[in-house]
């Protein structure tokens with residue numbers, strides 16, 4: 001007989017949060033989707049109001065020619081590593097964190113040829129990685 005019910009106290013807790021598994025990011029203007037690898041992400045420290053770590057993330061959309069910018073909550077991959085590094089005054093960077101998909105502010109948009117050229121010159125990895 002298949003098990004259809006289990007008393008709640010016998011159920012193992014599981015992490016129900018959906019992982020950012022598809023690694024796709026959409027342009028908020030035109031909905032074109034991009035691989036996460038095309039997003040330029042910079043560690044920005046501790047958010048002053050939300051009391052969590054956050055990153056500033058930027059995505060260039062080659063379809064509608066906007067740079068989308070938003071602040072996203074990031075969680076330490078290993079909290080202790082981050083706390084120890086910060087206590088010692090060592091730098092932490094974006095690789096010490098995972099993205100949560102939780103947007104703290106934004107997105108905002110920048111357009112204009114000069115702004116886009118400057119962005120792509122600084123971050124050539126942000127160009128030419130479209131998914132669809």
Ligand SMILES: [Zn+2]
Nearest residue numbers: 027030061064
């Ligand atoms: Zn777009």
